[in-house]
Amino acid sequence: MHNYPLFQEVTADCECCKIPCQMWFTSVSDQVICKGCVGHLGDSPVRCAQRNRQHAGLYRSELLICQEDRQSDLRKHEAEMQRLKDRHAQKVEQLERELAAQRVELGDLRAVIRNGELNPAVEQWFADEEVRDALDKRNRAYRSRDFVFAALWGVARVHRPDEQNDGFCTCGRKESKCQVLQAIEPELRALDDWEDKQIERLRDDLDHGLPWNHPEVLRLGGGHLRHRRLS
Ligand SMILES: [Zn+2]
Ligand SMILES: [Zn+2]
Ligand SMILES: [Zn+2]
Known part of the structure; x- marks a missing residue:
């Protein structure tokens, strides 16, 4: 039963x-x-x-049969373990690469802030369009400022308070009679500051906005006007 x-x-x-x-x-x-x-x-x-x-x-x-089943389970288990290990190693490697890249970016960024200069790795980073746009805008702003000052510098070569002749403009008129001097006089200090800074940049072999006929440009033989400004 x-x-x-x-x-x-x-x-x-x-x-x-x-x-x-x-x-x-x-x-x-x-x-x-x-x-x-x-x-x-x-x-x-x-x-x-x-x-x-x-x-x-x-x-x-x-x-x-049982042993074979166990062997095959074991092999499957080992294969799975190996797959997980590989994936884990890949992930770690990827994270390390990302971390290293970020360290480079950070280091480069610090260098930029410290030196005001760009190295090729950071240039690459700046290839990011938004940043590139901002840089272009800034460079254009620098350029137009340079053109304005360069033009002002040309005018101020002729019209300045005459140090040899108190109360007179270098153009020969009385200061009070020279309309040009009166128009540009409030900007002369800013012009001098700009000129000093540009001369300094020229001597350091950096981009500068001095006109080609500036005495310091002629003296150093760097008659080229460079437009690309990065700091
Ligand atoms: Zn039996
Ligand atoms: Zn039986
Ligand atoms: Zn004058």
Whole structure:
């Protein structure tokens, strides 16, 4: 007698070899015995010997199957572990690269702030359009300022308070009579400051806004007017 449901496939432990296998019962009095064991049932010494032999073979093959399954699980597990390790290593490497790049950017940025000069790596960084636009605007502002001062400088060559002749403009008129001097006089201090700074830049071989006929430009032979200003 058994309690398995009838007329359907069930997994039952064979009462002879104890190994679970698929069985099909049509009656509660059916023996719960697997196909492999049907041939070696009985109590005779011959049957007992046959049963032991066949069970030994059966258990060994079951064991091999289990071992194989375990080996394959192990290999799958190892492969998965390796995949995770690789991905982790890649991620770490990527983060290190990003960090290094950011350090370079930061270092370059510090250098820019310190020296007021750009190195090629930072130029690359500045290729970012927004920053580029801002730089262009600033450079244009510097340029137009330079043009204004250069023009003013040309005028101030002729009209300045005459140091040799108190109360007179260098053009020969009385200061009070020279309309040009009166017009530019409030800007002369700013012009002098600008000129000093440009001369300093010229001597440091930096871009400057001095006109080509400025005595210092002529003296240093740097008759070229450079427009690209970066600091
Ligand atoms: Zn069996
Ligand atoms: Zn058996
Ligand atoms: Zn004058």
